[in-house]
Every structure is written in C-alpha cells, then in structure tokens.
Amino acid sequence: ILNVEQSPQSLHVQEGDSTNFTCSFPSSNFYALHWYRWETAKSPEALFVMTLNGDEKKKGRISATLNTKEGYSYLYIKGSQPEDSATYLCASMNSGYSTLTFGKGTMLLVSP
Amino acid sequence: EAQVTQNPRYLITVTGKKLTVTCSQNMNHEYMSWYRQDPGLGLRQIYYSMNVEVTDKGDVPEGYKVSRKEKRNFPLILESPSPNQTSLYFCASSDWTGLAKNIQYFGAGTRLSVL
Numbered sequence: 001i002l003n004v005e006q007s008p009q010s011l012h013v014q015e016g017d018s019t020n021f022t023c024s025f026p027s028s029n030f031y032a033l034h035w036y037r038w039e040t041a042k043s044p045e046a047l048f049v050m051t052l053n054g055d056e057k058k059k060g061r062i063s064a065t066l067n068t069k070e071g072y073s074y075l076y077i078k079g080s081q082p083e084d085s086a087t088y089l090c091a092s093m094n095s096g097y098s099t100l101t102f103g104k105g106t107m108l109l110v111s112p
Numbered sequence: 113e114a115q116v117t118q119n120p121r122y123l124i125t126v127t128g129k130k131l132t133v134t135c136s137q138n139m140n141h142e143y144m145s146w147y148r149q150d151p152g153l154g155l156r157q158i159y160y161s162m163n164v165e166v167t168d169k170g171d172v173p174e175g176y177k178v179s180r181k182e183k184r185n186f187p188l189i190l191e192s193p194s195p196n197q198t199s200l201y202f203c204a205s206s207d208w209t210g211l212a213k214n215i216q217y218f219g220a221g222t223r224l225s226v227l
Contacts, residue, residue: 032214034214034216042220043218044218045218046215046217049214093214099145099157099171100214102155102156104152104154105154
C-alpha cells in the first residue's frame with residue numbers, strides 16, 4: 001500500500017485569499033498523480049492528472065505543480081471564493097500497480 | 113450523458129442480511145472500482161476490475177465480493193454485513209489506457225448503515 005499524505009488536514013480562509021496545499025507520495029516507480037475536488041453531498045471530480053516531473057496544470061484560478069523526484073505536488077487556489085469550499089484529494093499511482101492510492105484530503109472552507 | 117450510476121443511494125440494514133449495491137457506467141470504460149470513505153481515513157479501494165471477468169482485491173477487500181460479468185456493471189456484494197461496514201461507498205470507472213491515466217469518474221455514492 002502506497003503512503004500518500006496531504007497537508008494541512010483543513011484550512012479556513014477568507015474570500016480573496018490565495019492558498020495552497022501539499023500532497024506527498026512515494027517517488028520511486030512514479031506513474032501518475034491525480035487531484036480531485038469533492039464537494040459535500042456530491043461525488044469527487046477530477047481536476048488534474050500529472051505525469052511528468054515539472055508538470056504544471058491550470059484550470060481557472062486553480063493550478064498544480066508536480067515534483068516526481070522528491071515526491072510532492074502543490075495545489076494552488078488564487079483568490080479563493082466561497083464556491084471553492086470542498087475537500088481536495090490527491091491520489092498517486094506507481095508503475096506496476098493497478099490502483100490509485102488516495103490521501104485523506106484537505107478540507108477547505110472559504111468564508112465570504 | 114456520461115455517468116456512473118449507483119443504487120441505492122441510502123441503505124439501512126441489519127447484521128447478516130445479504131445486500132448488493134449496483135453500479136453501472138455508460139462510458140465503455142474497462143476499469144471499474146469500489147471505494148469506501150470513512151471519517152479520517154480517506155478513500156480506500158475495496159476491489160477493482162480491469163476488464164470483464166477480471167477482478168482483484170484492493171486495500172480493504174475483507175467482507176466484500178464483486179463480479180464483472182458485463183463491461184458496464186460492477187456490483188458490490190456484502191454476503192453478511194457487519195456494523196464495521198457502515199460507510200459511504202463510491203463506485204468509479206475509468207479509461208485505463210493512454211493519456212487518461214486512470215482518471216476516475218465517480219458515482220453519487222451509497223450511504224450504508226448496518227445495525
């Protein structure tokens with residue numbers, strides 16, 4: 001079982017603040033890193049899939065970076081809005097495995 | 113509309129009474145998976161299937177069975193449910209190949225309570 005860790009566990013920011021979270025994963029035999037957004041009472045939805053060291057992905061105000069050599073990924077939200085409130089999950093997949101291993105998530109609350 | 117459909121959404125049952133949670137996807141995905149979500153533990157994989165008639169254990173398979181007789185369906189079976197199987201369950205499917213890199217499309221979830 002891979003060990004995927006996310007920090008912080010939870011975060012409370014004000015509308016307009018920028019924020020970032022960390023996902024740590026095993027760097028050996030790395031294959032892919034996923035980020036998902038999970039709103040309360042809904043199902044998780046994919047934000048990004050990244051595979052290459054140095055990858056950067058962007059979707060609106062949300063962006064992510066990947067460092068496969070040291071085994072971490074950052075998710076950034078610029079100018080947080082209340083609708084960004086959700087749990088953000090990362091998941092890692094290593095070559096040779098057929099499964100994704102999820103972290104426990106970072107719960108973000110954005111207050112107006 | 114591309115979707116993963118789980119039924120039922122909510123279920124309350126008693127210890128030992130066999131139950132099945134159905135999952136169906138209309139995206140022709142080869143890979144399907146079941147997860148359970150428990151507070152403080154994150155999403156943990158129960159079973160997965162890479163194709164018809166091919167299933168394999170995930171991280172927490174004890175007490176569960178699955179089958180994959182058709183590409184679109186992947187039911188989760190609890191032969192003798194116990195209270196420690198009270199959880200939120202998600203079915204997911206993905207295009208396993210190429211650039212998709214196994215992006216998971218999740219169903220709406222099934223909240224199960226075993227009394």
